[in-house]
Amino acid sequence: MDKADVSARVWAHILGIRNGTGCPCCGDWTPAERAALAIYAPLARRDMGPVTIGQIGQSLDGRVATVAGDARDISGPDGLKHLHRLRAIADAVVIGVRTALHDSPRLTVRLCEGHNPARVVIDPRGRLPNDAPVFMDNGVRRIVLQHVDTARPAGVEVVRLPAAAGGSMSPRHILRALHAAGLNTVLVEGGGITVSRFFQAGLLTRLHIAVAPLLIGGGPQGFHTPNPVALLSDATRPDTRVFNIGSDILFDCGLASAQNIVSAPWHGVARQNT
Ligand SMILES: NC(=O)c1ccc[n+]([C@@H]2O[C@H](COP(=O)([O-])OP(=O)(O)OC[C@H]3O[C@@H](n4cnc5c(N)ncnc54)[C@H](OP(=O)(O)O)[C@@H]3O)[C@@H](O)[C@H]2O)c1
Secondary structure: OEEOOOOHHHHHHHHHHHOOOOOOOOOOOOHHHHHHHHHHHHHHOOOOOOEEEEEEEEEOOOEOOOOOOOOOOOOOHHHHHHHHHHHHHOOEEEEEHHHHHHHOOOOOOOOOOOOOOEEEEEOOOOOOOOOOHHHOOOOOOEEEEEOOOOOOOOOEEEEEOOOOOOOOOOHHHHHHHHHHOOOOEEEEEEOHHHHHHHHHOOOOOEEEEEEEOOOOOOOOEOOOOOOOOOOHHHOOOOEEEEEEOOOOEEEEEEOHHHHHHHOOOOOOHHHHOO
């Protein structure tokens, strides 16, 4: 496992790559800084096509909240910083309506330098009230993807999508709508249902699971699909890199569609330095 050090100069370099001013290859870095570059730099690039990242912060026993709904904060301080860095890299951050209702997240970048991403909520049935924090105007785009014709506050972009009988909207249609809106680097931040639907549709480039050392004993699971495999031989075994990010351990999983970024110059760099 590589220790990742997101030093100030590494983060400035990554933001430069994100903004198209930084060179992705150059620099004299420590091994731990190289590990940090291996995590973030491929995601920050804008010249290798759209990227979709799923992120889950969970306990050792795979929970993302308690039975009573307490979800703040399962991740340790470095897991939270990691989440904010992903937000700063992304063009848009996507959540499901249950997270919007339970957690009222602001989805802003507060624990590192960087711009706030557009906020996107998937709310097929229009359940989220119009005074929800996710709709608050703080200068970034706010988008709701819904099936129904619910009116939304001025400035909130409404994308209406068809839904199947159970209310499910195609993650592929969702992603296509975001790309059409110019949002190509997409962070699917939760909850588990939403991340899992993007995974099942084969749309995640990478899945980041940050594990914090606490045991909860019950509560909602992070990753879960409606039709899990019966045999372990059928389980998905992603190409996974493991990083010590401080208070939490990051499992950085490359999925099938990640082929375009795994050939980037950082891939394997961290391993070469151990
Ligand atoms: N630790 C973490 O990383 C983390 C991050 C975020 C949230 N959380 C926790 O996770 C819990 C909430 O997560 P959750 O998994 O229960 O729900 P969720 O993923 O936040 O929201 C799921 C809901 O969003 C809508 N949705 C998502 N994708 C859809 C699609 N493709 N088509 C149609 N509708 C779609 C559906 O709304 P309808 O129900 O209206 O059909 C669905 O039931 C909370 O306890 C929260 O605190 C933890």
